[in-house]
Amino acid sequence: MSRRIDYFDDPAAPKANSLVPSVNVVVTNEAGDLLMIRRSDNGNWAVPGGAIDLGESIPAAAVRETVEETGIVCEITGLVGTYSDPRHVLLYTSNGEARQEFSLVLTARAVSGEPTPSSESREVRWVPRGQVTSLQMDRSMRMRIEHYLAGTGLPYIG
Template identity: 70%
Template sequence: MIRRTDNDNWAVPGGAIDLGKSLVEAAVRETVEETGITCEITGLVGIYTDPGHVIHYTSDDEVREEFSIVLTARPLSGVPTTSSESSEVHWVEPEGVSRLTMDRSMRMRIAHYLDGGQLPYLG
């Protein structure tokens, strides 16, 4: 997990898909950029939307309702390394997640995976 430099919360790595790239390519790139770990994508936890979370970009007056796709992965190589987006990078045992400060939506996504319930989550 990473401690984000923009809000000091803990989170799993993530980001946007570059034009011409796939979801899997974006996930692998974002993970290595934010953590120093090269990974292989292994599955889907869920797709998360929140109609109440709308973003207004004032630079071009664009309004978006964004969504998140949460994937599972296994590490292939590398060591946890910070970046401009992560002030700390650590492997976290499942029982340690509850002690970390994070956004409620990130906590919910991690809980869906750890609970091992009906996956993928669609909501």
């Protein structure tokens, strides 16, 4: 099975060889719970997301990735921030791709569907806001979620 390994400010990290625009989506339900997935490639918890395809808008990619990974249809409502720290490198062991982080993190509300795992998500569930940061996740995902939970209304630019 292919794995994803996240490196941050690590001298042992491979040199980035690609830059792929991607989205992450903080989806909430009526109770304010966050839609979380347990990733198949590294076992960490995360919000849904993935690469933006050619010919696709940012909101369309966010809705598509959320449905593919979770079974939940969502409506985009805002922006948490932009994340492009070159010290964060993602290694995909299946093909040796080492990506520099480049992610737009959006907010959304759930419209329909039931949490359903996929090939990219071993587990999908609604998690109460107060319990989200206790889950095992990469530091970059934790930072994105903490920016959302802080609720400043201003997007993070980084």
